[in-house]
Amino acid sequence: MAAQLTAHQLTEKHSPTLFKALEAIATRAYWSPHPEHPKAYGEGSAVDGSLGAAEGKAAFDALLGTRMDLGQPGTDGWVGGSAADGGEVSPYGIELGVSYPHADLDVLLPAMRAAIPAWRDAGPEARAHVCLEILARISARTHEFAHAVMHTSGQAFMMAFQAGGPHAQDRGMEAVAYAYAEQTRTPGAADWSKPQGKRDPLNLRKQFTAVPRGIALMIGCNTFPTWNGYPGLFASLATGNPVVVKPHPRAVLPLALTVQVAREVLAEAGFDPDLVCLAAERPGEGVAKTLALRPEIRIIDYTGSTSFGDWLEANARQAQVYTEKAGVNTVVIDSTADYKGMLSNLAFSLSLYSGQMCTTPQNLLIPRDGITTDAGPKSYDEVVTDLAGAVSGLLGDDARANALLGALVNPDVKARLEAAPGLGEVALPTREVANPDFPDAVVRTPVIVKLDGAKPDAEAAYLSECFGPVSFAVAVDSSADAVELLRRTVRDKGAMTVGAYTTSEEVERAVEEACLEECAQLSLNLTGGVYVNQTAAFSDFHGSGGNPAANAALCDGAFVSNRFRVVEVRREA
Amino acid sequence: MAAQLTAHQLTEKHSPTLFKALEAIATRAYWSPHPEHPKAYGEGSAVDGSLGAAEGKAAFDALLGTRMDLGQPGTDGWVGGSAADGGEVSPYGIELGVSYPHADLDVLLPAMRAAIPAWRDAGPEARAHVCLEILARISARTHEFAHAVMHTSGQAFMMAFQAGGPHAQDRGMEAVAYAYAEQTRTPGAADWSKPQGKRDPLNLRKQFTAVPRGIALMIGCNTFPTWNGYPGLFASLATGNPVVVKPHPRAVLPLALTVQVAREVLAEAGFDPDLVCLAAERPGEGVAKTLALRPEIRIIDYTGSTSFGDWLEANARQAQVYTEKAGVNTVVIDSTADYKGMLSNLAFSLSLYSGQMCTTPQNLLIPRDGITTDAGPKSYDEVVTDLAGAVSGLLGDDARANALLGALVNPDVKARLEAAPGLGEVALPTREVANPDFPDAVVRTPVIVKLDGAKPDAEAAYLSECFGPVSFAVAVDSSADAVELLRRTVRDKGAMTVGAYTTSEEVERAVEEACLEECAQLSLNLTGGVYVNQTAAFSDFHGSGGNPAANAALCDGAFVSNRFRVVEVRREA
Incomplete structure (x- = not known):
């Protein structure tokens, strides 16, 4: 397919941001490209392509009661919809009424695997730029996402706006920066020449390719579907892995929108949109468990209960499992x-x-x-x-x-x-x-x-x-x-x-x-406007990965370094 | 205790090497500070403190039949010794007759844990320099190690010299370089100032400390006790973890010598020598299994059979487990x-x-x-x-x-x-x-x-x-x-x-x-002097960590990044 978004355009637009993100994770000084204040996105009108407050609210309202067709392969029915059918009901009382595709995994997963080689061959830089374009499109729709997060998590509007919008986007971008840095630690190619005394040196030409592990599974949570979901989603995607997103049944909409945006950007950039798919489920279907044990799934990110997190760690042995579970603060x-x-x-x-x-x-x-x-x-x-x-x-x-x-x-x-x-x-x-x-x-x-x-x-x-x-x-x-x-x-x-x-x-x-x-x-000794329960991406670590509450921290080298492997091909030069 | 080796001395001596190693892992060009040719270490006489060929052989001969007292806490007996007692017999037929301390783990492990805080507080740079001093002392005794490797692995002398000496030391140094780079990705401290519009900014002072996971267990193999053992040993030590070395019962000597040198350097540098200890075992004792399940053990490096590697991965759930198992090349x-x-x-x-x-x-x-x-x-x-x-x-x-x-x-x-x-x-x-x-x-x-x-x-x-x-x-x-x-x-x-x-x-x-x-x-298409079974540290990856033969590669970011965690302490500034 012809790319509408060229690699050159993406590089021009996003490489300055990527470099700033890389600088921020190295200095840990304050930085964010995503404004926190709702007014920064325009007031009732589009600014720089963003939806303003009224437009964002209208966009959210227009979603209610609709069927969200993501164009995914293997769609064998629809889930969600009315509350009687297990659809989302806002903690604020309204029924969202949105229905989502249900996937036949035996069709969906092979389609996702087939998308790997071209995405792998695109390399770390192109992948980072595509991920940043996805985040930019999400950022432009922050007002719409804010309502979706509010009406699934129960967060008040301002918190849903900030934590579900710019702060979540920051955490996603942070993961992209770490993924890029990690993959480019090893050069794409190297010439190696070993002296042999008086004889000719041994000369090899070596190529190094970051290869993905396989399909990644991101299991979303009810309270922070985007904030807790984006780090794993973007870390996996930026390191070359297709990602199947399994949202919490009560918080599907923010992640379905995310998948929709990702698929749109991937297609426009000339990649297979099936690199990001949604796996919404019927009530009681337990698709997270089914997916977690599929051999195609090689990475799992999970936020939720200790019992299911422990189950994943013990049973999904074919996968790298990153969990955030319960703790006692x-x-x-x-x-x-x-x-x-x-x-x-x-x-x-x-x-x-x-x-x-x-x-x-x-x-x-x-x-x-x-x-x-x-x-x-x-x-x-x-x-x-x-x-x-x-x-x-x-x-x-x-x-x-x-x-x-x-x-x-x-x-x-x-x-x-x-x-x-x-x-x-x-x-x-x-x-x-x-x-x-x-x-x-x-x-x-x-x-x-x-x-x-x-x-x-x-x-x-x-x-x-x-x-x-x-x-x-x-x-x-x-x-x-x-x-x-x-x-x-x-x-x-x-x-x-x-x-x-x-x-x-x-x-x-x-x-x-x-x-x-x-x-x-x-x-x-926090006594001012910073609170123990808040962390800032690019500077603070969320969790340590070293106590029973979580086996990973957002975000560090360990969070990205095992999502890909480096394959070397060497030839005599 | 007063340090005989000051931090300043260690920095002067080793920081240029550390920087060259960091450059090599980034370019993947040929580099090694460890000469491959036996004559580079002097011929029958000490050059730069190194043992020459005759001295190295004499040093090895002098070890035979002795009791190697490492001064470890909890020594409750001696193992090895004569072949009848389960001591090492060279594949070349000679009995080594060396006996080693047997450890009471309930005394040894607490002593090792007690050594953590000072080693952690020393920081990544000081730890890297101490590790490089250990490697330098081992390098100076390469001739002695060559005989020890030859008479435990059965390698011919030249191979034991090169693979067991400089190449193993290279792999150890590579791990130190990766560990240093990974720990210093996050600065030790940062000032964070978040603008608040017309109000005063929010200011925080943040401290970041690389903290070790706990005690690391390195399980050595019979064929390449140093080459396969040094990466895990030095990766763990450089990231702040004490390391208990459990050698293969047929290849104790090269690792016992390694432990001896490490303890000597640690003590001279003012650290607790119990940061590196040996756990040799009685015939049939199965101490690897016992150690692997101890709650104090938080990292395991293993090279050996698929069956025991799989057992470790499935059962040592409290630990990060790095395995190299069998494959079909x-x-x-x-x-x-x-x-x-x-x-x-x-x-x-x-x-x-x-x-x-x-x-x-x-x-x-x-x-x-x-x-x-x-x-x-x-x-x-x-x-x-x-x-x-x-x-x-x-x-x-x-x-x-x-x-x-x-x-x-x-x-x-x-x-x-x-x-x-x-x-x-x-x-x-x-x-x-x-x-x-x-x-x-x-x-x-x-x-x-x-x-x-x-x-x-x-x-x-x-x-x-x-x-x-x-x-x-x-x-x-x-x-x-x-x-x-x-x-x-x-x-x-x-x-x-x-x-x-x-x-x-x-x-x-x-x-x-x-x-x-x-x-x-x-x-x-290798047709010259490079062989498919040889890899060079700083340039080639050994294994990929992405197929059933090994879950880790030597050496990359993933090999070191989860051996420590970063703890942040933040205060209002």
Whole structure:
């Protein structure tokens, strides 16, 4: 097929961005090509080809109730559609009604494999530029994606816009940059000449080709379909692997749109669109399990429950498996020089997206004899009461509460929230917040439960992940005890994030040493506008890949280096 | 303890070499700091602190019959010693009689873990320099190591010298270079400043620390204890992990010497010598299995049988497992413009170290209707007869035969050689070669067996690895048939190497495509002084890590990138 997008055009457009991304991952300084503010995309009109707010909303509305035909081979029916048929229902209450192709894997997977050689032969640079064009097209439709993410994850609009849009695109681009850097570490060709004393040297001409492992499977999650999905999707595609995208049944739309854009760009650039396909499923079909064991699948990226992540690691032995599972995130509260700042920072972290982030703190470890602060000594009870007050204050206004909390993503989260008072003394009860725009949305403020760290029956609660707006104020004997519990928690249960507040150099060193030894990412004394549950692509690592919460970090060399192999062909020169 | 070797001294001495190694892995041009010729190390006298030939031999002789006390914690007895006690017996017939410490793992492993923090805090550069000092000390004792490798592997002296000395040291240094490059991709610290429009920017100070996974286990092999052992050993050590070295019971000495040197250098540089320890075992103790399942062991490097490699991959789930297992190496013989060169090149490849290399060709696929050559058309029978003649000619002189063949490493290899005539028509019978220096050495020339590729009963023979001096001249229907069999062999059985001889562009493209798709390293039309079974560090990849013969390649980013993780600590600036 004739390419409408030439390699030259793609290079002109994207190589400057690629080089900036490469520079950013090397310096880890702040950088992003994707604006965070909705107004940057135009207000009600297209700017630079982008959809503005009104256009994006209209585009989303136009999708509702439609059949999204992706033109994939082996489409043997349609899934989704009405709620009765298992279609997506927004946590805000509306039915999306979108139906998606269902794939006959015995047709789809061979078609995807057939696309490999030309994509492999295109080389790392062309692949990177095509990936950046896909991201650019997604970026231009950020407003549309924001609604799709909001109405599948339950995130509030601004968060869906930022985390589901520019931040997800950043993480995708970061993976493309790592993939490009890794593949170009070895040159495409080399002349090798080995001296042989007085005899002629031995001369070889060597060619090195980055070859993909096979088909990659990206299994999406409910809460961050794009943010958690893009790194694996783009890392695999940029390293030459076709990618089959298996979305969470409650969050298909953002990834179906992604697949649609990717297929469009691939075709325009002269490649086989089947390099990116969707595998949506019928209710209860369990296609992730089926796909994960197919011999064609050689790479799997997964975000979700520990049980299925562990199953994948143990059973999908033919594949490289990258998992982000559950963890128990801890904050050590030893002392602070900014009590008010600490409380407001923590209150925001606990509230954002109703605690439904894999990075939200769960256990707040507070010495039972209290802490020292710039506002004088505070007892354990005072700290907990003041934190509860900070959360209540932050969420006192319903409009602000809705903008911060979003909606509960599914009934399991609601059930855990409702069960929380049975675990201990409630320091902060949850309250229902009405959402005037979406009366069926389930919006709840977080609950804080007091637990005594020394009591064995409390341990069962605080040493399990309680995903959602539930946190535990755990009374510990001392800061040293807190550090020991932190260690044990990270080692046994994993953690995506660790926070600590301390003015003591000794405690700071102890917490740092615990995080270095147990391999957890640490935020120290955050009291301003950066929160422990947020990371920035190109600079922060998301997860460490070294504790039970995740076997990979976003994004580093290890995340990309085994998605391809280098094949050498050598000849006498 | 006071360091006798300061960081400054180590930097002065080794940073130029490290930079040259980094340049070499980026250009893949020829480079080595380790001379290949025995005379470069002095002749009977020390040059630059090196042991000359006579000194090296004397040093080796002085080791025989001794107890090698490494000063390790938890030594609870001694293993090895006399042959009756399970001590090493050279394939050349002499008893080494060296005994080694036996470790109580419950004492040894905690001591090794305790050594981690200081080694981690030293940073990637200091670790690289210490590793290069270890390699420099080993290099200075290359003559001594050569005898140790010869009398454990059965390699002839020159091969033991080169492959066990400079080439092994090159592979170790290559791993150090990759480890350094990978760890320094992320800076030690970064300032991050995110604009906030009219408000003050968000400022963070971030620290990034490469942290080791835990204790690494390196499981050595019988045939190339140093060459196959050094990459994993140095990759793990350079990334901050203590390494416990579990040598093959028949090839302890070269690795025990390595551990001794490493401990000496570590102590002199002010680090805990327990960062490198030996775990020699009693006969039948199976300590590799025990160690592999210990929770402290987080990385395993293994070279050996497919069955134990597969067991490690399936069972040592707490560890990153890097394996090199068995494969079936294939050469496609379609046509050649240098018939004589092809025959002599293949004859050498089949003969070197009696075919006991994981890279030795096993199956020679030859069209049953014959091939075209610069010496006219040659029938299948002619090619096989001429190849047999080339091998016989090469090994006709006993002195040369001994210098090329070395000795059979163990009775299993001899048994396979003796069983080979039962598999098909013998085109080249084996012959015994007397070794005047070592009358008990078992020295045999290789056997070539004719098989018909179309016969199902032949398939069982040529589709299994027959490790040792046995190769199969497999008659195939056509070159296209050969390429299909090559594909199937690599996919199902794996291959460390593939060779091909062809003057046809079409066949060349088909073979290349098969190797790219099945992920195998290809040598094309070698007729001179480079052989399919040899690779050069810093330039050639050993294995691909993408077919069943090995899950890793020596050496690339993937070999080092998951041996450490990056822990970030961020604070408001």
